[in-house]
Amino acid sequence: MPMQQPLQFYNEPLPGIDTGELQGKLIVIEGPDSVGRSTQVSRLRTWLEQQGHAVLDTGLARGTLAGKGIQEAKEGNTLGSVTMTLFYVTDFADRLENEIIPALRAGFVVLTDRYIFSLMARGIARGEDSVWLEKLAGFALVPHAVYYLRADVPTLVSRVVMGRGSFDYWESGMDMHFGADMYDSYVRYQTRLIRALDRMGRKYEFQTIDATKPADVIFRQLQRSIGGLFARPARKRK
Amino acid sequence: MPRGRLGIIGLFRMPILTPNRFKGKLIVVEGIDGSGKSTQLSLLAQWLRSQGLAVAFSEWNSSPLVRETTRRGKKKQMFTPTTFSLIHATDFADRQERFILPMLKAGAIVCADRFAYTAFARDVVRGVSPRWVRNVYRFAIQPNLAFYFRVPLEVALGRILGGRDSIKYYEAGMDLNLSRRIEESFRLFQGRILEEYDAMAEEMGFHIIDATGSIEEQQARMRQIVLEKLSEAIASGQILQKESSYRAHAAAAPVL
Numbered sequence: 312m313p314m315q316q317p318l319q320f321y322n323e324p325l326p327g328i329d330t331g332e333l334q335g336k337l338i339v340i341e342g343p344d345s346v347g348r349s350t351q352v353s354r355l356r357t358w359l360e361q362q363g364h365a366v367l368d369t370g371l372a373r374g375t376l377a378g379k380g381i382q383e384a385k386e387g388n389t390l391g392s393v394t395m396t397l398f399y400v401t402d403f404a405d406r407l408e409n410e411i412i413p414a415l416r417a418g419f420v421v422l423t424d425r426y427i428f429s430l431m432a433r434g435i436a437r438g439e440d441s442v443w444l445e446k447l448a449g450f451a452l453v454p455h456a457v458y459y460l461r462a463d464v465p466t467l468v469s470r471v472v473m474g475r476g477s478f479d480y481w482e483s484g485m486d487m488h489f490g491a492d493m494y495d496s497y498v499r500y501q502t503r504l505i506r507a508l509d510r511m512g513r514k515y516e517f518q519t520i521d522a523t524k525p526a527d528v529i530f531r532q533l534q535r536s537i538g539g540l541f542a543r544p545a546r547k548r549k
Numbered sequence: 550m551p552r553g554r555l556g557i558i559g560l561f562r563m564p565i566l567t568p569n570r571f572k573g574k575l576i577v578v579e580g581i582d583g584s585g586k587s588t589q590l591s592l593l594a595q596w597l598r599s600q601g602l603a604v605a606f607s608e609w610n611s612s613p614l615v616r617e618t619t620r621r622g623k624k625k626q627m628f629t630p631t632t633f634s635l636i637h638a639t640d641f642a643d644r645q646e647r648f649i650l651p652m653l654k655a656g657a658i659v660c661a662d663r664f665a666y667t668a669f670a671r672d673v674v675r676g677v678s679p680r681w682v683r684n685v686y687r688f689a690i691q692p693n694l695a696f697y698f699r700v701p702l703e704v705a706l707g708r709i710l711g712g713r714d715s716i717k718y719y720e721a722g723m724d725l726n727l728s729r730r731i732e733e734s735f736r737l738f739q740g741r742i743l744e745e746y747d748a749m750a751e752e753m754g755f756h757i758i759d760a761t762g763s764i765e766e767q768q769a770r771m772r773q774i775v776l777e778k779l780s781e782a783i784a785s786g787q788i789l790q791k792e793s794s795y796r797a798h799a800a801a802a803p804v805l
Contacts, residue, residue: 325631384614
């Protein structure tokens with residue numbers, strides 16, 4: 312796996328940021344809805360803290376600027392797909408500039424539950440132009456590692472039904488009416504999302520983890536790989 | 550200035566906006582604060598309505614969807630150049646998806662007070678990359694007419710500073726630390742925005758209106774250009790109008 316040292320921007324540097332000052336680690340957990348990301352993030356956080364690392368965990372639509380606005384917008388009756396993409400990217404920029412970068416500067420491990428890839432996948436699944444999306448989110452930092460928790464649609468369906476017990480409007484892509492009802496729409500939308508993430512995985516060098524396995528197995532796999540991120544720079548030179 | 554001049558470079562330039570494939574037409578006005586563009590656009594809209602044409606109006610930064618977010622960001626001065634740019638793009642996207650597109654499809658003339666060009670000027674002055682912000686707005690519908698109200702800085706400042714009691718933080722570009730005095734910051738900020746508008750005028754095919762002229766002169770010029778550009782669409786009945794039977798002759802020569 313390639314290590315960037317120092318961190319880089321994908322495409323368009325943010326004004327006024329010196330990436331040479333960013334000492335921490337940026338670790339991304341990606342994957343579709345209900346795949347078990349948040350379980351892994353919280354276990355990883357505990358483990359990393361036990362190892363003596365300071366951890367910031369963050370995720371989509373959690374920023375102080377736009378998080379609340381996004382929640383409210385999703386409760387309303389009209390939210391166009393380009394508008395939704397831009398609103399989420401606004402939130403992402405806010406968290407990147409005001410939480411993630413300051414934390415990296417202070418040497419934290421930043422664990423992020425989804426990154427620009429989910430935003431892009433949602434846009435692509437809704438028919439937006441992938442080149443537009445890539446340039447739009449081009450100010451994102453290239454993470455030290457992206458772990459893609461991957462499961463097929465039948466697995467996701469069974470987790471939704473056995474877990475929450477009902478399909479979510481947005482997770483089913485009902486704004487686009489991909490199918491006659493929530494189930495049909497969910498299946499088609501999640502299929503498109505997974506396809507978009509798979510394609511990005513090759514381009515952006517995701518480490519794919521089979522998320523149909525038990526949570527403990529996934530956790531050990533993540534531990535091993537993340538452990539390696541910390542070992543490497545110490546051995547370098549001298 | 551004549552627009553649509555496609556030189557060799559023009560032919561190979563990537564379209565930066567989305568072509569308008571709909572029946573309706575999009576007319577936008579641009580210019581620095583105090584250039585008089587809003588006054589002119591509302592006179593134009595009124596005239597178009599009086600001709601029996603369907604007119605819709607959309608103003609920069611007015612989407613109810615992001616209002617609270619924008620207010621929070623401004624009040625607590627939370628914006629960076631990037632988030633300032635993105636929240637305005639979100640605002641525009643919401644207005645386009647919810648209002649401008651349906652109106653264009655229905656065949657209305659949509660009048661927009663400020664457009665993506667405002668972002669191309671203002672956000673670039675704030676420090677975001679010109680290339681990046683042009684990509685952000687690639688979803689925006691290409692206007693059929695873009696008027697740029699060009700005015701010397703001092704004239705615009707005279708209109709603004711005389712007429713209003715207070716300039717707000719972001720309006721004055723206080724986040725750029727150009728000056729600690731708000732009036733001076735406003736002056737410097739607007740001056741830089743003016744330079745950006747001038748620099749992009751040709752690239753964007755702006756119709757430049759000399760905004761130092763009288764209100765009547767400017768309005769007459771605007772109407773003349775609109776007639777030249779839209780008469781065919783009006784005559785052919787492409788634009789939604791009040792009395793369809795009246796269409797053919799009424800549209801051929803609306804009275805100035």
